[in-house]
Amino acid sequence: MHEMSITQSMVEICLANASGRRVTDVVLEIGELSGVVPDSIEFCFEACTKGTLLEGAKLTMEIVPALARCGSCGREAPVKTHFDPCPHCGGFGLALLKGEELRVKELELL
Numbered sequence: 483m484h485e486m487s488i489t490q491s492m493v494e495i496c497l498a499n500a501s502g503r504r505v506t507d508v509v510l511e512i513g514e515l516s517g518v519v520p521d522s523i524e525f526c527f528e529a530c531t532k533g534t535l536l537e538g539a540k541l542t543m544e545i546v547p548a549l550a551r552c553g554s555c556g557r558e559a560p561v562k563t564h565f566d567p568c569p570h571c572g573g574f575g576l577a578l579l580k581g582e583e584l585r586v587k588e589l590e591l592l
């Protein structure tokens with residue numbers, strides 16, 4: 483499963499940063515267009531953290547809305563897919579500024 487390996491690597495990042503301390507809270511930033519399903523991440527998180535210093539940690543996922551800049555008119559626009567046309571001028575070729583995030587934003591250690 484896609485989410486399983488993603489979650490596994492995020493858990494490893496957390497463990498590396500926790501340097502042996504217990505983790506009580508994890509905040510993840512997940513872009514709307516990152517392609518991962520938050521529900522699956524949550525499920526995988528439980529499985530991946532079992533028996534580690536992250537076991538029982540509270541998982542918070544912040545969804546980052548996708549934002550792109552138009553190559554034609556230069557304006558920024560919220561988008562729902564990678565292929566949306568510009569809502570201002572109708573042009574294609576929008577460059578994604580935000581929305582593909584997939585990272586550990588915060589860790590709370592005991």
Ligand SMILES: [Zn+2]
Nearest residue numbers: 552555568571
């Ligand atoms: Zn445009």
